[in-house]
Amino acid sequence: MLKPLHHYVCDTCSDIIQTPEEGWLEWKDGADKNGMRFAHSFRFCHVAGASQRRKVCQTHYRDADVSDSYLSEILPRSPAFIFSFLGVGHLHEPELHRQRVVDMRAFLDVARRLTIPHYEEARQFWADAEHDGMFEGRHEYSTYAPDFLISIIERYGPYGGGPGPKVVPVSGEVLVFAERLISLFANHDSARAAPSHLVKDVKVLGEEIFGKLGDKGMRDVFDAAEASLTESARNLIDRTWSGTGYWIA
């Protein structure tokens, strides 16, 4: 599962943006002939060089009316960022009171991505959930409640048999470690508790991964392995990994 309000899915290459420092939010902040500003075309994407697939995921940077910022700059200030588009206040607009966004529905999607835990991952499966009637009978706000969003992710994400968000290993080394981790769990798929010898084996592998790839490598190995495992195996791997002391929250 993606780490909420930390991992994002790139609107250009569809791969995971691994850290807010590798993430970029861009939009267009134009003005009409009367000087009235309006914002639109918001996009979450990788900063240049952070994608495994493309050199550049930003698309607005050549435009004169582009505005943009690192996700790491925006996320700690999300409410202030969002409200500034709904009305900048009398300090900046003494005479006017109006919103700056052109398409409120699209902007609410941006606001939810920035503030609601698990929305970023659940929105990948919105059409499937809608098709299957998961939203029927839900309150207007409970549609976006994190616990309900988790149920969508569990049903349609990598553990529900669906395609899930793409998890991109950082290198071939990560894949090799991930395959070894999967093979360790292959015979323990339905176990209820993590057997001690499994903890020992995982700990040995963990030390090897950590020694070679460090913190980020550990996380990438786990993510890569997780995408191939069933839910019961995922629960087992979670507990076992915790038992080794290597689990990165």
Ligand SMILES: [Zn+2]
């Ligand atoms: Zn990208």
